[in-house]
Amino acid sequence: xxxxxxxxxxxxxxxxxxxxxxxxxxxxxxxxxxxxxxxxxxxxxxxxxxxxxxxxxxxxxxxxxxxxxxxxxxxxxxxxxxxxxxxxxxxxxxxxxxxxxxxxxxxxxxxxxxxxxxxxxxxxxxxxxxxxxxxxxxxxxxxxxxxxxxxxxxxxxxxxxxxxxxxxxxxxxxxxxxxxxxxxxxxxxxxxxxxxxxxxxxxxxxxxxxxxxxxxxxxxxxxxxxxxxxxxxxxxxxxxxxxxxxxxxxxxxxxxxxxxxxxxxxxxxxxxxxxxxxxxxxxxxxxxxxxxxxxxxxxxxxxxxxxxxxxxxxxxxxxxxxxxxxxxxxxxxxxxxxxxxxxxxxxxxxxxxxxxxxxxxxxxxxxxxxxxxxxxxxxxxxxxxxxxxxxxxxxxxxxxxxxxxxxxxxxxxxxxxxxxxxxxxxxxxxxxxxxxxxxxxxxxxxxxxxxxxxxxxxxxxxxxxxxxxxxxxxxxxxxxxxxxxxxxxxxxxxxxxxxxxxx
Amino acid sequence: xxxxxxxxxxxxxxxxxxxxxxxxxxxxxxxxxxxxxxxxxxxxxxxxxxxxxxxxxxxxxxxxxxxxxxxxxxxxxxxxxxxxxxxxxxxxxxxxxxxxxxxxxxxxxxxxxxxxxxxxxxxxxxxxxxxxxxxxxxxxxxxxxxxxxxxxxxxxxxxxxxxxxxxxxxxxxxxxxxxxxxxxxxxxxxxxxxxxxxxxxxxxxxxxxxxxxxxxxxxxxxxxxxxxxxxxxxxxxxxxxxxxxxxxxxxxxxxxxxxxxxxxxxxxxxxxxxxxxxxxxxxxxxxxxxxxxxxxxxxxxxxxxxxxxxxxxxxxxxxxxxxxxxxxxxxxxxxxxxxxxxxxxxxxxxxxxxxxxxxxxxxxxx
Numbered sequence: 072x073x074x075x076x077x078x079x080x081x082x083x084x085x086x087x088x089x090x091x092x093x094x095x096x097x098x099x100x101x102x103x104x105x106x107x108x109x110x111x112x113x114x115x116x117x118x119x120x121x122x123x124x125x126x127x128x129x130x131x132x133x134x135x136x137x138x139x140x141x142x143x144x145x146x147x148x149x150x151x152x153x154x155x156x157x158x159x160x161x162x163x164x165x166x167x168x169x170x171x172x173x174x175x176x177x178x179x180x181x182x183x184x185x186x187x188x189x190x191x192x193x194x195x196x197x198x199x200x201x202x203x204x205x206x207x208x209x210x211x212x213x214x215x216x217x218x219x220x221x222x223x224x225x226x227x228x229x230x231x232x233x234x235x236x237x238x239x240x241x242x243x244x245x246x247x248x249x250x251x252x253x254x255x256x257x258x259x260x261x262x263x264x265x266x267x268x269x270x271x272x273x274x275x276x277x278x279x280x281x282x283x284x285x286x287x288x289x290x291x292x293x294x295x296x297x298x299x300x301x302x303x304x305x306x307x308x309x310x311x312x313x314x315x316x317x318x319x320x321x322x323x324x325x326x327x328x329x330x331x332x333x334x335x336x337x338x339x340x341x342x343x344x345x346x347x348x349x350x351x352x353x354x355x356x357x358x359x360x361x362x363x364x365x366x367x368x369x370x371x372x373x374x375x376x377x378x379x380x381x382x383x384x385x386x387x388x389x390x391x392x393x394x395x396x397x398x399x400x401x402x403x404x405x406x407x408x409x410x411x412x413x414x415x416x417x418x419x420x421x422x423x424x425x426x427x428x429x430x431x432x433x434x435x436x437x438x439x440x441x442x443x444x445x446x447x448x449x450x451x452x453x454x455x456x457x458x459x460x461x462x463x464x465x466x467x468x469x470x471x472x473x474x475x476x477x478x479x480x481x482x483x484x485x486x487x488x489x490x491x492x493x494x495x496x497x498x499x500x501x502x503x504x505x506x507x508x509x510x511x512x513x514x515x516x517x518x519x520x521x522x523x524x525x526x527x528x529x530x531x532x533x534x535x536x537x538x539x540x541x542x543x544x545x546x547x548x549x550x551x552x553x554x555x556x557x558x559x560x561x562x563x564x565x566x567x568x569x570x571x572x573x574x
Numbered sequence: 575x576x577x578x579x580x581x582x583x584x585x586x587x588x589x590x591x592x593x594x595x596x597x598x599x600x601x602x603x604x605x606x607x608x609x610x611x612x613x614x615x616x617x618x619x620x621x622x623x624x625x626x627x628x629x630x631x632x633x634x635x636x637x638x639x640x641x642x643x644x645x646x647x648x649x650x651x652x653x654x655x656x657x658x659x660x661x662x663x664x665x666x667x668x669x670x671x672x673x674x675x676x677x678x679x680x681x682x683x684x685x686x687x688x689x690x691x692x693x694x695x696x697x698x699x700x701x702x703x704x705x706x707x708x709x710x711x712x713x714x715x716x717x718x719x720x721x722x723x724x725x726x727x728x729x730x731x732x733x734x735x736x737x738x739x740x741x742x743x744x745x746x747x748x749x750x751x752x753x754x755x756x757x758x759x760x761x762x763x764x765x766x767x768x769x770x771x772x773x774x775x776x777x778x779x780x781x782x783x784x785x786x787x788x789x790x791x792x793x794x795x796x797x798x799x800x801x802x803x804x805x806x807x808x809x810x811x812x813x814x815x816x817x818x819x820x821x822x823x824x825x826x827x828x829x830x831x832x833x834x835x836x837x838x839x840x841x842x843x844x845x846x847x848x849x850x851x852x853x854x855x856x857x858x859x860x861x862x863x864x865x866x867x868x869x870x871x872x873x874x875x876x877x878x879x880x881x882x883x884x885x886x887x888x889x890x891x892x893x894x895x896x897x898x899x900x901x902x903x904x905x906x907x908x909x910x911x912x913x914x915x916x917x918x919x920x921x922x923x924x925x926x927x928x929x930x931x932x933x934x935x936x937x938x939x940x
Contacts, residue, residue, distance in 0.1 A: 195890070214860065226857055
């Protein structure tokens with residue numbers, strides 16, 4: 072085996088005179104960065120092991136620690152930046168596929184930031200959400216249905232099953248395995264309290280969480296992990312995972328070190344082996360096959376639950392979405408190329424797929440042009456960072472948004488992007504019991520509730536400013552957006568006018 | 575150069591008024607002129623119009639088309655199209671008008687009474703109403719300088735650029751009698767004034783006059799355009815008319831149900847209603863969420879046999895209703911009603927989202 076090439080770490084741990092050698096940092100760091108040196112009676116650190124998760128910084132009682140970007144550098148090169156060089160070193164050393172976690176961190180146009188929201192002046196009044204009702208509630212699913220009446224002329228409910236959402240936000244799929252029991256518990260409890268849904272991901276549903284079934288979306292992915300009759304029956308809706316924004320074209324990957332007893336039970340897989348989902352569903356090689364799975368799941372659950380089909384935003388997204396809208400799906404979830412992941416090949420995460428804003432705008436437009444927008448709801452994710460992103464997504468045409476990374480941040484994640492290593496110091500992306508217990512379920516639940524509640528207030532304020540008091544009147548309302556710093560092509564694809572252009 | 579309606583989205587403030595005699599007795603068009611005149615300050619001279627119902631009893635079986643032509647060519651093209659698809663009940667005639675100084679730059683205005691050619695109708699595989707809608711759409715979108723602004727039976731729209739009281743005089747409305755009238759005075763903020771852009775907006779026998787600026791416009795427009803409508807004027811009134819046409823003519827909802835779609839009660843209000851009512855209102859909101867209309871509006875919809883008034887659910891625009899014997903009134907201001915009926919049995923202000931429906935007694939009216 073080749074010798075590993077030395078690379079210094081990107082970050083340096085800096086300790087100041089306030090350190091009292093209490094060794095809390097040492098106990099808190101699963102990466103073993105900090106060590107107490109008996110000889111010098113002081114703390115030392117190995118910065119190369121640091122993933123910059125900030126656990127030690129936060130826990131240090133004397134504020135003696137900080138982590139800074141290392142200024143150690145190779146000879147400056149605009150083409151060969153340090154990361155590119157180091158990645159070559161890594162692959163030359165180990166001969167493997169580079170793995171990464173969380174969403175694509177690279178610079179590139181974030182279209183959310185290039186769209187501006189409207190407000191009312193003079194000709195119609197803004198509405199004050201503190202004094203008037205402001206509605207963020209909506210129903211997800213198919214809205215088109217026949218108008219039928221009973222003998223007395225009363226309208227009969229002919230609608231397909233729908234999901235009632237109090238805010239247009241849901242927690243996106245994160246499997247038990249990729250994240251911890253405590254993280255799942257907090258997501259389930261918060262979703263239930265908020266009147267929204269969390270998605271258990273492709274790793275099955277722990278029996279402890281069956282009680283939150285009415286707030287749970289369960290996934291059926293290509294690995295079929297943990298899928299059984301009761302799993303489907305417990306859920307409020309079933310999501311067929313065809314793809315994921317962080318890794319379009321490949322299946323999920325749970326490293327063996329994360330597969331403990333509980334995970335193996337829930338996933339119905341052997342203990343301590345990698346859980347790798349196949350790239351395709353091997354019973355779905357075409358759109359007509361997808362239709363069969365959709366109807367199989369509907370039949371299996373007595374046509375009582377909406378079926379979501381989740382796809383990654385790729386070049387041909389418009390035609391794919393149109394096909395899905397005609398295949399019996401009730402909801403299409405589209406995941407953009409900046410979407411997060413617990414583990415994905417770096418090259419795929421950073422290079423495959425397209426931005427969610429463009430995918431959403433084009434899919435919504437096409438489904439309307441074909442007159443089938445009412446057949447499905449559209450849920451978008453990857454990545455939604457704040458309430459303004461939600462407003463912009465809805466105005467472009469989304470029914471609701473999935474948030475993943477933002478929810479993890481609320482639980483304490485500091486976006487160090489080392490989930491695949493399984494040593495999350497925040498107790499989120501790990502299965503090590505000593506780390507998992509650091510995440511307090513009640514506190515995590517409250518933080519998630521706070522986050523979504525805060526976003527709800529902000530959504531209400533922005534809607535009120537526009538004189539819109541129902542989220543339904545914002546959906547697809549593209550005149551409420553204007554573009555800035557965008558090309559004509561980008562404006563055309565987004566279907567919005569440039570800032571300053573009159574209505 | 576300023577762009578005309580259709581090239582830009584157009585918003586405006588306005589005055590609206592209406593009257594119906596529920597016994598079916600005819601009311602002279604002059605009363606509408608007298609009613610709207612007192613709301614002069616609510617218009618700015620850039621548009622006014624009227625819709626009269628029951629005004630063509632001698633031709634009540636036939637579609638009365640009112641057209642604006644900018645050029646002789648537009649007229650020739652339109653007539654050659656119409657002759658292929660309709661039987662002409664009367665010779666085309668210029669609309670009777672009375673030249674006054676206040677009204678300038680008027681287009682050529684013609685009226686036709688038409689019946690679809692049975693063979694053409696049959697081969698189109700459309701019902702008669704849809705055949706008419708297609709005809710109107712084809713003329714308005716493909717013949718430059720031609721605009722059908724009225725296309726119903728036994729009713730007609732009269733509108734143009736000017737103050738509504740002058741427009742009424744220009745069209746000699748004192749020579750028409752109908753059982754119901756609606757009227758509109760316009761206060762647009764960004765139009766040079768185009769005759770076709772004045773209101774009422776009409777499709778078949780539906781007419782809408784509207785005061786407000788809806789904030790849901792693009793959500794409503796993009797939804798309704800899925801069903802074959804094209805919002806070419808980009809006005810609130812146009813999209814509201816299409817919503818009524820879609821929900822009533824194509825989906826078979828009642829006016830009351832339409833009100834619960836476009837100005838639904840808040841979820842919190844619905845939660846406190848009796849169970850059966852809750853079920854109905856929730857179902858309608860779930861069926862047509864994208865037709866929820868927000869932002870200020872007061873509208874009066876005219877249709878064969880009645881009128882309906884509706885406010886947005888926060889009641890951000892004024893709207894008053896009144897009754898006197900068989901007469902019923904809906905208007906922006908009480909003064910507009912008192913101007914033509916000083917004595918009233920009842921005056922009331924409907925709540926936001928509460929529809930007011932007055933129909934002929936023979937249609938089961940109240």
